[in-house]
Amino acid sequence: MAEQTSTTPAAQERPQYSGKLLQAAVIAKPFQESIQEDIKVRKEHGKKAPKLVGILAKPSPPSIAYAEWTGKACESVGIEFEIWKTWDDSVVPKEGVEDADASLQNYGLEADVEDLILAANRDNTVDGIMVYYPIFGGRQDTYLQQIVDPRKDVEGLNFYYCWNMYHNVRWILPRDLGSAPGTTSEMQLSRNTAIDDGTVPPGYCKSILPCTPLAVVKALESSGVYDASLPYGDRLYGKTITVVNRSEVVGRPLAALLANDGARVFSVDIDSIVEFNKRVEGSENNSTEAGKSERVVRAHKENAAARLRSSHIVRACPYQDPKECISKSDVVIGGVPAASYKIPTEWIKENAVCINFSSEKNFEKDVRSRASAYLPAVGKITVSMLQRNLLRLVEYKEIRQSNE
Template identity: 25%
Template sequence: MDFKNKLFDIAYLIRTFDEPIFKKNIELYKKNNIIPQLTCILTSDDAGSISYAKGIKNICKKYNINFVLDNVSSKLELEKKIMYYNNDNNTHGIIVMYPTPFNIKDTYFMNLVSIEKDVEGLNHEYMGYLVQHEFYSDNENLRKLVIPPTAKGILYVLKRNYLVYENYFKINGIYPDNLFENPFKLEGKKIVVINDSLAVGRSLALMMLNENASVRVCQKYTDYEDIMKFVSISDIIISAVPSEKFIIPTKYIPENSIVFDIAFEGNFEYPDVFDKVFKISPKWNLVKKGNRINDMTLHRLISNLFYLVNRKLPENDLRELKNFEKNIQKAGI
């Protein structure tokens, strides 16, 4: 079965939008003698955390970012490491691998990470800004606020595809695939998010609400039949249930819907689901490396790091960067 036309072209979005903007950031850092550094703190031997740390290391190498990997084995040690890197002038961003195994809520550690170093945007101050629909920390809209990278990655795939389709329409007078409207317009769309974690489901729901979408959030206490009802009436379906037992039957997937399968185990029926969707980011092992949703997540993590580094740049450089980003968005087709 040929389902390539159903896949999001994430590699294209990264190449068109991220790479030129990241290159511009790095040029400004060299001009100001800044070497970005990201510190990753492993809290367990969890295979997923180790794999994610490896991915972060590789993308840091790609963009000439110093990467520091540290390990802890206790609550006290993690507290000390966070405080150390909070005060380390060479460190621009800190990412802690959650969940931690230390019998205390992870939000305790999330709030220990300084907002000046919080590359994941999980500190309660950033969460508050997200609730209030704030994008910038200054009146000139030059210094961007940080939001969780996994949720941000999904939103960016949708919003950048929206830009691509709008730019295509301006040139050709029609949308791609002879569509009468932009399928990636979020306003008024019905969206179901099956996950309520702070880093994914809750953050993503807030982001979608901020885009004027109609959002339903499901979690482990939501009745399975109710979840399927929500799925069956949704334009966009996002599932991140970390269990191979949770599967959404294809019969509930609306025709021409948009699907994101974030779970490592996969939450949909393959290959049947491809017949129903308009676009999909499927289970990771069904897509080539470089075109997975995780690749977009990693690039959003780096963009968050750059937001933090940019707070040290002169305002003239930030204005130059802002104008550059606007031109890239206008040119993206």
């Protein structure tokens, strides 16, 4: 009778949550402790606490709440934090103002945000700048991202850092920070020097990476997805990962970072699926140059010889159904900002690791009945990565000043 009871439909339908529920606070804790200790040592040596400015474009409650939460997180580790707003708190916003602020035609708001960014760029007391996006979305936000001084860009959104990320340039010279892509000497060293343990070469420092993609990487390292027995830069070799989101701020950079570390990555977006893979040196052949101009072929060869080409390749995915991609993946990462979007638990491979970086939950409630581990949010890790980027930028500034 006991056997029959255990196999009733009701019992079969009851989800067994065997997978581990990961906590962002636990993963972030060692980074926060390290940041706090570094700032304590700075103060003991008579150096000032780093100062971060967060720029708020409009009075939307989620943005204000996130800015206030960031401020508390900074205060807890000893970072000075200020919120710069475009509006006067003493003036009550009129009905419909927020909708107008989101309009692509609101050139006045764009100018106000630009003025605040430029003021923070000039302010020698400001060490780091972050802007609460999205404001308009699309090209206007991209423009604002590019006018933030790369020497103060804690979010790693400036094109200089994007180029480094996509080309797997891990080490930079502090004096060259913000230079035009492919024109500085660190490119050759960073792609030619075999550094298996990730040790920074003498005279160099680590490039800044975008915070949320980096937070996901740290979560995967913490959960054991990265194989530390493999060489540095190949520790995801043999892993298949699906990222459901291909935004320029998180999804695409994350796919590139994971591919650069050796994973096969399926990048799923609203209208297409593409595959990211690490570029294998010398794998190109003449067939890829058919129909291209002589100048393009020559540039291709010159850049390949200098190892300045993108570290990964993007191509059409052999699967155009998200279910096929997800069912083959050791890791599934959700980032769709829509409450209605859910990845069916039945699609998930047994014992896969699932991570959600969207503000909405992209996984069904019973995801841990199949996943070996599930992380529902990465916000606290993201803030720790932002704080770490701030400390690195302060360090780089001090190195430049000591060499002047």
